[in-house]
Amino acid sequence: MREEPREGHTVGRAVSAARVRDAARRDARSFGRAARAVWRGPGRERELLVQSLKAAAAALLAWLVAQVWLGDPMALMAPWVALVLVQATVYSSLVQGARQFTAMCIGALVASGAQAVTGDTTGALALSVPVLVLLSNWPRFGDQGIYAATTAVFTIATGTVSAVAVGHRLGQAALGAVIGVAVNALVLPPVHLRDVRKNLAALARETGEVLRAVAGDLREGEWDAQTAARRLDASVRLGRRVEALRSARGWSKESLRLTSGVLRALHRVPAGAVPPEEEDERFARVTGHVTALTRTLAVAADEDRTPAAPDAEVLRCYAELLELIGDTCRAEADRLLDAGARTDPLLDERTDRVMRDLHTRLQDGLREHAGQGAARTTVLGTLLLQAENLWADLDPGARDDDDHQARDACR
Incomplete structure (x- = not known):
């Protein structure tokens, strides 16, 4: 009876130790990957290393100026503020610096007033800190409001409450603040342009993967409610990738604010490296079409819903069309990552020809389904519409050709 708890305790400790070792291995592998990424070339990891070194250098420089050159025996505030204000962009450094300095002024003044009223360190802390912690939640302070309370604690605890x-x-x-902002602006100013291209390429590639996965399921005839739900979830995840792209675009715009052409020239990524913002909107529309397409297929696979899936032969033809569109998405991703990459000059022409042939066959299938009932016709017509939308956004030339054909037909 007494041995069981000991055995259980031993097993529990062994499991905990194994978890700690696994976590340590994962952390070591993650550190190794980051170190290799820094060594390989420019990227997020190297930018993080540069920002960390800049923050440390700004703190050291502020310490030297305040303690060595100005002779301040308690030179703490200068390196503290300089360290914090080496932010991800020059603009955020200025904004955060203004917020932090305002918060520190308020904290110092409130602490001085509390000390004058109470004449006691504990009483001054009890009177000032609750008010300042509450004030730190003011949205205009952002995440710098807490410095009002910490400055008050520092001021009162050191006894420096005179004017x-x-x-x-x-x-x-x-x-x-001046040293931190200056170091951030003048020493390899952070210009975040690479993330826009990477996120846009990742969005194009993942969109192509979803389309090719849907095409494979349709070709093999494995489309059921469970498969439909899985592909619908994958298309919804593309929406989160769109949000990540928009966030990267926002960082890119902010990083270009308050940085002159001379400062940008100090950075290894030129401003022209960022793709135009129209590309973001174009692929946002593409992902919306993919989501609508997978949702239509999910409805058709639901036995409790009225719409019915088209014939297997028509779905296989549709799968070929989706696969070609998916290949186009992957080609767009490659183009974004390597603008100088050489491609087959006849690839687009062959793809366009095959896609037009498949499109014609699907329209013929749509006319055949019209005589079999409204349910199948509705699903196939919706699928064909989404494929046409995808094709138009991924190949504007095809859309122009369709417009010319439509005008010629009306004459």
Whole structure:
């Protein structure tokens, strides 16, 4: 009876130790991958390393200026502020610096007033800190509001509550802010353009993978409610990729603010490297068409719904069309990642010819389904419409040709 708890405890410790070892191995592998990425060339990992080194350098420089050159025996505020203000962009450094300095001024003034009223360190802390912590939640402070409370604690705990001492500390904070912003702006200014291209290429590639996966299921006749739900989830995940792309675009725009052409030239990625914003909207429409397409197939696979799936032969033809569109998406991804990549000059022509042939066969199938009932016709017509939308957004030339054909038919 007494041995069982010991055995259970031993097993539990062994399991915990195994989990710790696994976590340590994962962390070591992650660190190794990051180190290799830094060594290979420009990327997020190298940018993170540069920003970390810049923050450390700004803190050291602020310490040297405040403690060595100005002779301040308690030069703490300057390196502290300089370290924090080496932000991801020059614009955010300025904005965060203004917010932080304002919060620190308020904290120092409130702490001084609380000390004057109470005349006691504990009483001053009890009077000022709750108010400042509450004030730190003010949206205009962003995530810098907490510095009001920490500055008050630092001011009261060190006994520096006189007007001269408080002004001296705020002067140190201003010195650190100037050094932090200057280092961030002048030493390899952060310009985040590469993430836009990577996210856009990843969106194009994942869109092509979803379309090819749907095409494979339709060709093999394995389309059921479970498969439909899985592909629909995959298409919904493309929406999150679109949000990531828009976030990267926002960072790109912000990183170009307040950086002159000279400062941009110091960065290894030129401003022209970012794809035009119209590409974002184009692939956002493409992902919307993919989501609508998979949702239509999911409805057709649901036995409790009225719409019925088209014939297997027509679905196989549709699968060929989706596969070609998926290949086009992957080609777009390759083009985005390597603008100088050489491609087969006849590839687009052959693809366009095959897609037109498949499109014609699907329209013939649609006319045949019209005589078999409205349910099948509705599904196939919706699928064909989504494929046409995809084709038009991925190949604007095809859309122009269709417009010319339509005008010729009306004459």
